[in-house]
Amino acid sequence: MNDQRARGHGQPEKTEPDVLLRVEDLSVGYRTRRGLMRAVDGVSFTLNRGRSLGLVGESGCGKTTVGMTLMGLLPPNGQVLGGRILFRGEDLLLKTEEEMRRIRWNRIAMIFQAAMNALNPVQRVQAQIAEAIRTHRPELSEQDALKQVEGLFQLVNLPKNRMRDYPHQYSGGMKQRAIIAMALSCSPDLIIADEPTTALDVIVQHQILEETRTLQQDLGISILFISHDIAIVADVCHDIGVMYAGQLVEYGSREEVFGDPGHFYTQALLASYPTITGEKRDLIPIPGETPSLVTPPAGCRFCDRCTAFESECRLVTPAWVDLSPTHRVLCSRCLSP
Amino acid sequence: MHEDDTPILEFEDVTKTYRIKGSMFGGRPAGEVTALHRVNLRIKRGEVFGLVGESGSGKTTAGRLIVRLETPGAGRILLNGEEISGLHGRRLKRYHRQVQMIFQDPYQSLNPQLSIYSSVVEPLLIHGISSGRDRRERVLEMIRTAGLSPPETYANRYPHQLSGGQRQRVAIARAMVLEPDFVVADEPTSMLDASYSAQIFNIILNVRKRFGVTLLFITHSLAAARYLCDRIAVIYRGHVMEVGSAEEVIHQPLHPYTQALIDALPKFGLTDAMPRYNTLLETDRDIPDSVGCPFFPRCRIARRSLCSREVPVLRPATPGRFVACLLVEGGAIPGGNGH
Numbered sequence: 001m002n003d004q005r006a007r008g009h010g011q012p013e014k015t016e017p018d019v020l021l022r023v024e025d026l027s028v029g030y031r032t033r034r035g036l037m038r039a040v041d042g043v044s045f046t047l048n049r050g051r052s053l054g055l056v057g058e059s060g061c062g063k064t065t066v067g068m069t070l071m072g073l074l075p076p077n078g079q080v081l082g083g084r085i086l087f088r089g090e091d092l093l094l095k096t097e098e099e100m101r102r103i104r105w106n107r108i109a110m111i112f113q114a115a116m117n118a119l120n121p122v123q124r125v126q127a128q129i130a131e132a133i134r135t136h137r138p139e140l141s142e143q144d145a146l147k148q149v150e151g152l153f154q155l156v157n158l159p160k161n162r163m164r165d166y167p168h169q170y171s172g173g174m175k176q177r178a179i180i181a182m183a184l185s186c187s188p189d190l191i192i193a194d195e196p197t198t199a200l201d202v203i204v205q206h207q208i209l210e211e212t213r214t215l216q217q218d219l220g221i222s223i224l225f226i227s228h229d230i231a232i233v234a235d236v237c238h239d240i241g242v243m244y245a246g247q248l249v250e251y252g253s254r255e256e257v258f259g260d261p262g263h264f265y266t267q268a269l270l271a272s273y274p275t276i277t278g279e280k281r282d283l284i285p286i287p288g289e290t291p292s293l294v295t296p297p298a299g300c301r302f303c304d305r306c307t308a309f310e311s312e313c314r315l316v317t318p319a320w321v322d323l324s325p326t327h328r329v330l331c332s333r334c335l336s337p
Numbered sequence: 338m339h340e341d342d343t344p345i346l347e348f349e350d351v352t353k354t355y356r357i358k359g360s361m362f363g364g365r366p367a368g369e370v371t372a373l374h375r376v377n378l379r380i381k382r383g384e385v386f387g388l389v390g391e392s393g394s395g396k397t398t399a400g401r402l403i404v405r406l407e408t409p410g411a412g413r414i415l416l417n418g419e420e421i422s423g424l425h426g427r428r429l430k431r432y433h434r435q436v437q438m439i440f441q442d443p444y445q446s447l448n449p450q451l452s453i454y455s456s457v458v459e460p461l462l463i464h465g466i467s468s469g470r471d472r473r474e475r476v477l478e479m480i481r482t483a484g485l486s487p488p489e490t491y492a493n494r495y496p497h498q499l500s501g502g503q504r505q506r507v508a509i510a511r512a513m514v515l516e517p518d519f520v521v522a523d524e525p526t527s528m529l530d531a532s533y534s535a536q537i538f539n540i541i542l543n544v545r546k547r548f549g550v551t552l553l554f555i556t557h558s559l560a561a562a563r564y565l566c567d568r569i570a571v572i573y574r575g576h577v578m579e580v581g582s583a584e585e586v587i588h589q590p591l592h593p594y595t596q597a598l599i600d601a602l603p604k605f606g607l608t609d610a611m612p613r614y615n616t617l618l619e620t621d622r623d624i625p626d627s628v629g630c631p632f633f634p635r636c637r638i639a640r641r642s643l644c645s646r647e648v649p650v651l652r653p654a655t656p657g658r659f660v661a662c663l664l665v666e667g668g669a670i671p672g673g674n675g676h
Contacts, residue, residue, distance in 0.1 A: 058530035058531070058532060058533075059530055157619075157620075159620070201391035201392055201557070202391055202557060202558075202598060202601045202602070203391065203597055203598065203601045203617065205601070206600070206601035206602075206603075207601075228530055228531075229531070229603075230531070231603035231605060232603055234603055234604070234605045235603050235604060235605075258605055268532065269531065269532060270605075272531050272532040272534070272535035273531050273535075273560070273605075274535075274538070274558070274560040274561050274563060274564035275560055275605065276559055276560050276563055276587050276599065276602055276611070277604060277605070277611055280563065280564070280584070283535040283538055283539065283564060284535065285532055285533070285535035285536035285538075285539060286532040286535075286536075287536075289500055289502075289503075
């Protein structure tokens with residue numbers, strides 16, 4: 001919510017107890033045969049304690065790369081090109097692998113896409129979660145770890161009498177809850193969930209999202225929720241960041257971004273979703289395709305597909321415009337109220 | 338004017354079961370899975386009919402039965418009043434000209450070694466339709482109709498040069514090049530982002546308007562079905578639970594499962610926009626292999642004495658509306674969440 005400072009105007013580091021995560025001007029690239037692909041370009045945002053942020057955007061926008069970079073889990077051809085990731089005041093990009101290993105799970109847990117398929121099929125669910133607990137807290141006995149597993153099952157609405165089952169005996173929704181239990185097992189400050197409900201049916205997805213929101217509120221955990229589906233994050237997250245072609249293009253509270261979207265991409269994205277509420281209206285697709293990130297266009301990356309396009313959009317690097325103290329848009333043509 | 342009210346496609350009491358082999362490691366006993374249970378559907382000529390269900394509902398199986406990738410275990414499927422399982426030889430070939438399919442996965446449905454032109458012309462070659470310049474015109478025109486313009490540019494490309502959304506457009510062009518009477522679109526956009534899905538939806542509507550083709554749109558998304566479809570059927574675990582016009586089913590759902598689906602849809606922050614039906618139990622009832630209604634284990638308003646014993650049959654509720662629910666009488670659930 002402190003977006004003025006999120007843009008990194010070089011102010012000194014004050015202790016801000018409320019700010020759990022501050023990402024400043026983060027740029028990440030992948031080395032490919034065609035050259036360096038700038039997957040993330042100058043992304044900045046903050047996430048306060050006890051808040052949830054939805055990072056949304058379509059395939060290739062860079063949101064997953066942001067999540068992976070936060071965890072220090074970029075693939076070998078990925079490299080951080082610039083910026084800082086301040087977690088509890090410390091820059092994660094300066095940490096050694098050993099230090100990151102200790103931060104993972106204890107401080108930051110991640111739920112990957114289709115993580116439920118990563119459950120070990122030949123190990124009982126309770127054993128897997130207990131193992132995760134004891135890896136990071138070796139001082140605990142097996143018995144104590146299992147006791148914790150019991151508590152976690154209750155927390156995520158899994159029946160205790162299913163603790164000794166194997167993953168294949170679980171439904172999709174139950175597996176996902178087991179994954180969430182594992183993520184919560186070391187009481188992290190932050191959970192990064194990347195498309196956690198993609199493989200689930202509509203009804204189960206809704207249940208898991210509701211449960212996640214309740215957990216988030218009750219436990220005061222911060223969540224970074226990454227999704228291509230803006231509809232999902234609408235119901236779950238306090239704040240929304242919209243990404244397009246490697247850049248953050250809009251940031252604000254859920255009410256602001258959905259109620260009064262500022263960026264033409266956000267507006268276009270919302271207009272392309274069929275809804276069941278309200279009057280039936282024409283779906284307006286966004287023409288064209290996303291630009292190349294190996295040779296990104298100068299100026300605005302969305303201008304070729306934008307309804308408000310003007311010639312200067314192609315040449316001028318767009319600047320951030322504040323629509324309110326908590327709502328900002330990356331657009332040269334956007335008008336402040 | 339004579340009105341032909343033979344439905345163009347009909348499912349008559351269609352049942353399809355699969356045998357599953359047991360697992361050596363004791364996880365699953367051998368047995369049967371019922372993908373479709375006594376399904377009855379009548380699709381009208383020229384309409385876009387939606388089959389809405391989650392995974393395991395049998396919706397994809399229904400699509401595969403229509404294009405004869407599978408055969409029903411019981412019951413009949415009829416095209417223009419003629420049973421399709423008996424067809425062979427020339428009549429079967431004609432059937433394949435009349436009925437086409439668009440698959441879900443844009444990365445699997447096109448032969449990577451064929452140019453776009455070759456992929457789209459292939460059905461014309463197989464059926465010996467058209468020739469020479471005429472054939473070429475027809476292919477290019479269909480590529481353009483599918484939203485790939487200028488068609489000559491795209492015709493020379495290969496699948497790997499196209500995005501997922503573009504590939505699906507090629508799939509539409511190929512399905513339509515024979516100008517079939519009936520097209521099954523099996524989740525054509527579930528692997529695409531929202532903005533590309535919207536493009537595909539509009540192309541489908543365009544194609545329908547232009548060619549008058551009848552479409553079966555298989556989807557898990559009620560919202561997409563609302564946008565595209567004239568009528569929809571909601572299917573759960575192989576049973577059709579509700580049929581009606583898209584607007585009616587969504588705004589006045591009769592079946593508790595449909596109501597649960599609607600409750601589960603994202604509301605874009607507008608939580609007061611739709612009524613909450615609350616027909617879903619928080620935890621399922623533990624009923625091993627129940628014989629009654631497939632929705633009974635999760636249904637909050639079910640009556641055990643009735644619903645766990647009897648299988649509901651699709652019955653008319655109000656004109657044009659059908660529901661398969663033992664508790665429904667005259668268009669509303671007595672004592673349930675009325676509207």
